[in-house]
Amino acid sequence: MPRRALLSALFIPLLLTACVDQTAPDPGPVDPGPITPPDACRVLPASAVGAFPQSWPQVAANWNAPHVAGQVLILTDAGTGRISAQALSAQFLSVLAGVQMQAVAPGVQLAQTPAAEGDQAFAGRLTAAGVRTQPNYVYRSLALPNDPAFPGNAGLKVATASVNVFQNYLTRIGAPAAWAVLEAVGKTPVGAKVAVLDSAPDRSHPELGGRLSASVSCLDPAASGGTVTAISEHGTEVTGLIGANTGNGVGLAGVVWSGPLLGIEVLDGNSSGSTVDLARGLKYAVQQGAAVVNISLGVPGRQGDAVLDAALTAAAKTAVVVAAAGNSANEGVYYPASHPDVIAVGAVGLKDTELACYSARPSAQLPRALDIVAPGGVGVICAGFKPELDLPVLATGGGYKLAAGTSFSAPMVSGVVALMRGANPGLSAAQTRALLLGSVNRSGGLPVLDAAAAVRSALK
Numbered sequence: 001m002p003r004r005a006l007l008s009a010l011f012i013p014l015l016l017t018a019c020v021d022q023t024a025p026d027p028g029p030v031d032p033g034p035i036t037p038p039d040a041c042r043v044l045p046a047s048a049v050g051a052f053p054q055s056w057p058q059v060a061a062n063w064n065a066p067h068v069a070g071q072v073l074i075l076t077d078a079g080t081g082r083i084s085a086q087a088l089s090a091q092f093l094s095v096l097a098g099v100q101m102q103a104v105a106p107g108v109q110l111a112q113t114p115a116a117e118g119d120q121a122f123a124g125r126l127t128a129a130g131v132r133t134q135p136n137y138v139y140r141s142l143a144l145p146n147d148p149a150f151p152g153n154a155g156l157k158v159a160t161a162s163v164n165v166f167q168n169y170l171t172r173i174g175a176p177a178a179w180a181v182l183e184a185v186g187k188t189p190v191g192a193k194v195a196v197l198d199s200a201p202d203r204s205h206p207e208l209g210g211r212l213s214a215s216v217s218c219l220d221p222a223a224s225g226g227t228v229t230a231i232s233e234h235g236t237e238v239t240g241l242i243g244a245n246t247g248n249g250v251g252l253a254g255v256v257w258s259g260p261l262l263g264i265e266v267l268d269g270n271s272s273g274s275t276v277d278l279a280r281g282l283k284y285a286v287q288q289g290a291a292v293v294n295i296s297l298g299v300p301g302r303q304g305d306a307v308l309d310a311a312l313t314a315a316a317k318t319a320v321v322v323a324a325a326g327n328s329a330n331e332g333v334y335y336p337a338s339h340p341d342v343i344a345v346g347a348v349g350l351k352d353t354e355l356a357c358y359s360a361r362p363s364a365q366l367p368r369a370l371d372i373v374a375p376g377g378v379g380v381i382c383a384g385f386k387p388e389l390d391l392p393v394l395a396t397g398g399g400y401k402l403a404a405g406t407s408f409s410a411p412m413v414s415g416v417v418a419l420m421r422g423a424n425p426g427l428s429a430a431q432t433r434a435l436l437l438g439s440v441n442r443s444g445g446l447p448v449l450d451a452a453a454a455v456r457s458a459l460k
Helices: 003-010 092-093 118-130 170-173 175-184 231-243 275-287 304-317 405-421 431-440 451-459
Strands: 065-075 100-103 108-112 132-137 195-199 213-215 259-267 292-295 320-324 343-348 372-375 391-395 398-405
Touching: 003 304, 003 320, 065 118, 092 100, 092 118, 100 170, 108 451, 118 132, 118 431, 170 175, 170 372, 175 292, 175 405, 195 275, 231 391, 231 405, 259 275, 275 292, 292 405, 320 405, 320 431, 343 405, 343 431, 372 405, 405 431, 405 451, 431 451
Parallel strands: 195 259, 195 292, 213 259, 292 320, 320 343, 343 372
Antiparallel strands: 065 108, 065 132, 100 108, 391 398
């Protein structure tokens, strides 16, 4: 038997889990750093701001909302800009002893919270002395991606669809809300390192330009020459869903706007990889410090693989391992998603209350449950299929296409995990997994990915 044929016979027939076609508590205070306004603003007297109404609106102070740490606003008599005579008590004067004050506008004074005291506690002492207070709230821009496919923009033209298509899955999983949670605490949607075990992504695609910290091959060196050998649609599609260049006015927005992506080739040009290829890829991902490993491939009906089992268990000690559950509704959850240390991701179609018709799920022979579900597109084999109901993804050669499958549900989960660990690097893999699965939305009966709830839980 020729050597290449022998190698192929030894490969695990790994199936790409994709169907390509022809969708809480407030964060704590933030410190925006020193304020250095321009001279034209700095020299204005407080009176230039204008007087406020005589009667303040009755709005309860929310000290859990984002606000400037170390500052409390004191609301005084808006007409005179003075503290009322009733408030000029010995208790009030005692509270303000040694406190730095600044007039902001008639009726508003900014007080610096004393060292070693919380803002809310300081405000409480002022309130007890008869003075109304509130936080110096933080407001931020509501910037959203300008990429055409992001919902609300112009939409993306794809050859196989008769209308422009949108990344509706981003709003379904709560990605914009998760980005807003990060923005509210002074963070950006930067992710921890994600390793994508797949076929080699197209590094020349404009949406992946500058996004891949590395792209290596873990295929058998004798067969591949030790280099990336099989740039393919699947690896490009999966990688783009996690981290396509965002805010560049082109194409798609990624779940993760910035942060290192590591492309690890474990599938050859025939979409096949071996136990050794995958085990080697997992080990390399861990060595490179990957916090998340995405595996959008698998085989049905397999109970395990001793070598790969050991590699998965080892990787899960430091990285959150996420895998697509598979695209057959009657063969149980595919392996390696079925491994107990892996997060098994199923797909929902048009509704978050129903699994997509193709999505793997527990069977009588293989009862392993799905851990979480995310949109995967409708799929050409499902009733009511229309091309525009599938997911817009990257295509090799710089283009875009539509696709469906649990292959594309998994990277949404991986992207959210990357946001969680990027926002709170102190979380262990086990803690991150528990927080992610504990934050799912079960209102419709399925454990649906909720990006905003997951990110909030990571920031507590």
